[in-house]
Amino acid sequence: MASGNNGVFAVPQFSRENYHIWIVKMRSCLKSFDLWEYVDQDKEVPPLRANPTIAQMKQHEEETLKKEKVVSCLHSALSDDVFTSIMHLEIAKQIWDELNERYISDERVRSTKLLTLKREFEMLKMKESESVKEYTSKLSHLVNQMRLYGEVVHDHKVVEKMLISLPVKFEAKVAAIEESCDLKKLTISEMVSKLQAHEQRLSMRMDDVTEGAFQARHKGKQAGQKNQKKHNYKTAGDQKGKTKMDGSSESAANNHFPPCSTCKRSNHLSKDCWYKGKRQIQCNICKKWGHRERLKGMEVHQFDDGIFLSQQKYANDLLKKFKLENCNPVLTPLAVNEKLSKDDGDAKVDVTQYRSLVGSLLCLTTTIPDLMFYSSLLSRFMHSPSLTHFGVGKRVWRYLKGTANFGIWYNKSDGKVEGFVDSD
Secondary structure, three states: OEEEOOEEEOOOOEOOOOHHHHHHHHHHHHHHOOOOHHHHOOOOOOOOOOOOOHHHHHHHHHHHHHHHHHHHHHHHHEOHHHHHHHOOOOOHHHHHHHHHHHHOOOHHHHHHHHHHHHHHHHHOOOOOOOOHHHHHHHHHHHHHHHHHOOOOOOHHHHHHHHHHOOOHHHHHHHHHHHHHOOOOOOOHHHHHHHHHHHHHHHHHHHHHHHHHHHHHHHHHHHHHHHHHHHHHHHHHHHHHHHHOOOOOHHHHHHOOOOOOOOOOOOOOOHHHOOOOOOOOOEOOOOOOEOOOOOOOOOEEEEEOOEEEEEOHHHHHHHHHHOOOOOOOOOOOOOOOOOOOOOOOOOOEOOHHHHHHHHHHHHHHOOOOOOHHHHHHHHHOOOOOOEHHHHHHHHHHHHHHHHHOOOEEEEEOOOOOOOOOOOOO
16 A cells, blocks of 8 residues: 555555556556656656745655655565565666566567467367357457557457357358448457357257257157057966966956965966065065165165164265264274363353254164263263363264264074173
C-alpha cells in the first residue's frame, strides 16, 4: 500500500512473473497519482526562491514528498526476493531502469518467443471432443501472449482463424456466418456466442436421437424376450411330456407335478429343481435363496461345515461415516495402562458426535463380542465427553479397521459353546 494525494491506494505486485503485465499496470497507477514524471524523466524539485510565500513553501514540500512517495510505491510493489536486488538504489528512475534491464528480454529472445507463439496460433485447431469454450480459451491465451510481446493482433484476424479451424459439425454455421455477417466488424464475443448457441442445439439433437434409439432398442428387446419365452415354454412342455414316465397322463397334460422336496413348488420334478444342492437360506425381504436379510449389516454365510456371522460391510460403512476409512489400523483397542476419568481437565467435544461413535460400536458387538468392554467403558462418559475420551474412541475404531472381517463361526457338528472372561 502507498499514499497519494487522494488517500491510500494499492499498487500492483510483482514477483518475477508476467513483468510485461505488471509494468503496464504500474505505469497507469503512477500516472493516476501524478508520480510518473519522477520515474520517466527523473524530475528534479526546483529550489525555493528567496523570501518564499507560504503557498510556495507548501508546494515545494509536496513536490519533495512526491519524489519519496514514488520510491516507496516501487518498493511496496516488489516481492522480497526482487526488492533485495534493487534495495541499494535510491532514485525512482534508476530502480525502473534496473527492473527493465533485468526482466525485459532482448530483441532476439522476444522475436524467438513471438515466432513460437505465431506457429502455435497457426497450427491450433478445434478437436471434435472439445467444446467452444475450451477452444476459445486456448486461442485467447495465445493471442494475449502475442500482444504482450508487441504483436498487433486484430479481432477480425482471430475471427477468421476460428472460422477456418472449426470441425466439420460447424460447417453449416460457418457458411451462414460468412454470408450474413461482415467479418471485419464481427467481434470475438459475438462469434463465440453464435458458436455456443449452435453447439447447444447440436447437443440437444444428439440427446433426442440417443433417447429415440434407446427406446427403439428397448422395445425390440422386449418383443424378442416375449417370443423367446413362448418358444421356451412350448419346448419345455414337449420335453416334459416326453420324459415324464412315472406320472399320469392327466398330470402331464396340465403340467402339474408333486411338490418338490427342495423348494415345495409343483411345476417341476424334484430332480430338476434349480435350488437342489444349493444353500437352503431364503431372504425374508427379496424372497431369494442363498442369503439372509441383514440386520444392522449382519451377514450370514452358510458353508458345508458351518455358518459364519459377520458385519464387515456395516463396519466399513461406519468407518466411512466417521471419515476413518484411510486410517492406520492398530493392534490393540486401548493403549497400555490407559486410565480414563470423568474430570480429566481436557476440552469438551460434541456430545452428539461422541454418542454416535460409541453407539455404533455397541451395534458391532453382536458379531465382535470383544468390543463390548471398550464400548461399555466409553459409555460412562456419554453426558460430558472430552478430547481424551474422543481420542480413545477413535483408537478403538482404528483397531476395528484391521478386524472388520472378524465374526462368529458356528460349527455344524459341534454344539458345544465355550466362553472366555478377562480377569481384569
